[in-house]
Amino acid sequence: MAALLNRLHHISLHVSNVEKVASDLVSKFKFRLFATRLTDRSRQLAFRKGAAVFIVNERQTQSGVRLNEELRLTDVYPRDPHRVNVGIYNQDDSMKCLYDISPHYPLDTVSNVCFEVEDVDRSFKALRHLGCNFVVPPTTVQDERGPVTYSVVKSIVGNVCHTLIDRTQYKGSFLPGFYVIENDCSLPEEDMSCPITHFDHITYVCPRKATHQVMSWYEKLFGFQRFFIKSNEDVDEGFVVNHEDVGLRLTAMEYWKCSKAGITLPSVDKKEPDCKFVIAESLPGQGRNQVDTFLEQHGAPGIQHIGLYTNNIVSTAHVMADAGVQFFSPPHAYYTEVGKQQEIEEAGHDPQLLAQNGILLDTDLCQDPSSQSASREKKRYLLQVFTKPIFAEETFFLELIERRGATGFGEGNIRALWRSVQAHMENQRGDSQGEGSLKIMQTGQY
Numbered sequence: 001m002a003a004l005l006n007r008l009h010h011i012s013l014h015v016s017n018v019e020k021v022a023s024d025l026v027s028k029f030k031f032r033l034f035a036t037r038l039t040d041r042s043r044q045l046a047f048r049k050g051a052a053v054f055i056v057n058e059r060q061t062q063s064g065v066r067l068n069e070e071l072r073l074t075d076v077y078p079r080d081p082h083r084v085n086v087g088i089y090n091q092d093d094s095m096k097c098l099y100d101i102s103p104h105y106p107l108d109t110v111s112n113v114c115f116e117v118e119d120v121d122r123s124f125k126a127l128r129h130l131g132c133n134f135v136v137p138p139t140t141v142q143d144e145r146g147p148v149t150y151s152v153v154k155s156i157v158g159n160v161c162h163t164l165i166d167r168t169q170y171k172g173s174f175l176p177g178f179y180v181i182e183n184d185c186s187l188p189e190e191d192m193s194c195p196i197t198h199f200d201h202i203t204y205v206c207p208r209k210a211t212h213q214v215m216s217w218y219e220k221l222f223g224f225q226r227f228f229i230k231s232n233e234d235v236d237e238g239f240v241v242n243h244e245d246v247g248l249r250l251t252a253m254e255y256w257k258c259s260k261a262g263i264t265l266p267s268v269d270k271k272e273p274d275c276k277f278v279i280a281e282s283l284p285g286q287g288r289n290q291v292d293t294f295l296e297q298h299g300a301p302g303i304q305h306i307g308l309y310t311n312n313i314v315s316t317a318h319v320m321a322d323a324g325v326q327f328f329s330p331p332h333a334y335y336t337e338v339g340k341q342q343e344i345e346e347a348g349h350d351p352q353l354l355a356q357n358g359i360l361l362d363t364d365l366c367q368d369p370s371s372q373s374a375s376r377e378k379k380r381y382l383l384q385v386f387t388k389p390i391f392a393e394e395t396f397f398l399e400l401i402e403r404r405g406a407t408g409f410g411e412g413n414i415r416a417l418w419r420s421v422q423a424h425m426e427n428q429r430g431d432s433q434g435e436g437s438l439k440i441m442q443t444g445q446y
Contacts, residue, residue: 002126002221005115005255008199008275009165010046010053011306012100012112015391018043018058021108024390025054028323029398030194035178037098044098046178050197052308057100059108098177099150099163101135108391110303112152113202114163115222115255120149123164127153127221135161145172156217157204158301194319200307200401201252201276201409205294207301211238211251211279218253218277227252227276229408240283241414247283248291248414252276278409280304298395305386305397307409313383313402317357320400326388329358330413347381347404359385362412364405380405384413 015021022045025031031047031054038044043058100112117123124138136152150165165175173180206214218224229239229252238251254276282291294304310316321327335341335351344351344361354361364380383402390396401410 002130002132003117003123003164003223005117005222007116009114009116009163009167010055011110011199011202012055012057012114012163013108013110013396014057014059014103014105015108016059018045018056021056021390022047025056028320028325030196030319030323033181035174035180037178042098042102044100044178046174049308050195052196052199055100057102059102059105098141099152099165099175101152101161103159103161105159106299107393107395109159109298110306110396111159112161112163113303114165117164117166118168120151120164120166124151130221132221136163141176142170143172143176145176146170148176156214157206158298160204160302194310194316195312196308196310196316196400198309199275200309200399200403201278202303203278203280203305203307205291205298205301205304206279206281207295208281208284210301211249211281212236214279215251215253218255222255224253224255224277227254227407229411238279239411241411242283243415246415247285247289249281249283250409250411251279252409253279294395297393303396305399307384307399307401310400310402313359313385313400314353314357316400317359317385320387321357327358327385328388329355330360334360347379349383354383357385359383360410360413362406362408362410364408380407382406382408382410384410 013021022033025047026033029049031049031052033045034048035046036044045056047054047056099114103109103111105111120138124134128134133154134151135154136150138149138151140147140149142148146169148165148167148170150163152161152163154161167175170176204214215224215226219226226235229250233239238249241248241250254274280291282289295301317327332355335344335355340361341351343363344354347361347363349361361381361383364382381404383404385400387398387400390398
């Protein structure tokens with residue numbers, strides 16, 4: 001590999017309406033605004049929930065953006081009676097968009113996944129030698145707490161870039177250039193009834209027959225390794241669902257298992273769990289589907305959804321739903337169909353309780369023989385629920401996932417969910433021409 005990744009640092013969103021997305025992340029998804037960077041040309045807000053960090057960047061538009069307006073705390077916390085400035089206005093805008101690039105993309109998008117590395121310069125030289133396209137060369141920024149070096153490389157997937165950052169010499173709580181406000185006593189406390197701990201996975205949508213090229217790129221450059229969704233998964237084909245109107249190929253990879261090459265990551269004692277990457281592509285002959293719809297609406301391959309890990313999905317979904325998050329629910333028959341109700345009950349859950357917010361359960365059937373007769377506490381399964389899009393363009397959404405030993409992505413739920421999506425599209429078709437086709441993005445979960 002050319003670059004050794006330590007951990008995922010943050011994920012960047014570029015949006016036209018910073019206030020709307022910021023308000024939703026705080027009020028609905030219970031993230032906490034903890035750092036800001038305001039300049040003449042850019043506004044960046046950093047939000048944290050556990051180890052999951054989003055940076056929301058203001059996306060520049062042809063009509064111009066309101067970058068010279070002062071962004072205030074009440075823009076993010078509208079119920080706060082005090083208009084408190086969220087940060088220090090920084091006139092130094094020599095780098096335009098710090099730690100990232102301004103993509104001038106025509107719609108809201110998730111465009112950057114930032115990794116911490118040990119040596120940015122070495123990674124830059126090795127990756128450039130392999131033909132990588134860098135949009136930002138190694139750059140060092142610093143403040144009174146020390147220096148941080150970063151560079152930005154364009155990935156092989158659409159508009160997705162990767163910031164490679166070295167902050168080993170930095171003593172601050174985030175990054176130079178950001179005004180850290182998380183210790184402000186006027187800010188609301190973190191909602192512990194919504195226990196999100198980290199990013200569980202990131203799902204790319206790619207054109208047909210692009211998966212092997214994407215995986216090869218990440219394996220060669222960053223040491224990603226294949227992660228088998230199912231133990232009997234075909235090495236070349238991936239995990240394939242091809243049944244009636246469902247045609248989908250899923251392939252997963254992870255960046256931390258490098259033992260095959262005898263390499264041990266420097267940060268093996270890190271507290272943050274590692275994030276997996278999933279590639280989704282549609283199969284031919286299936287008609288219009290969520291993967292192809294994403295490619296059409298987004299205009300290119302890209303990040304379709306991000307899984308947020310929670311250790312109590314029932315509580316988390318309940319809190320978010322009360323705050324206004326809309327989840328997609330399968331038909332109620334999902335919870336009463338033969339086998340599924342028993343599967344849920346054997347895992348120790350109440351089908352009716354899960355049905356309240358559309359929470360799905362999938363048992364890992366590929367367990368060790370010795371565990372087949374184990375008690376329900378030892379059975380491996382996962383729980384998941386999917387939100388409706390958080391962008392107006394319906395091209396990005398979030399997933400809540402809780403794992404009880406299962407390592408997959410809810411493969412047993414794919415058929416039921418796909419069919420429920422189709423039913424949802426048909427119900428919406430009468431509202432406006434083409435609306436049903438767009439609504440498929442409300443539930444694309446793979």
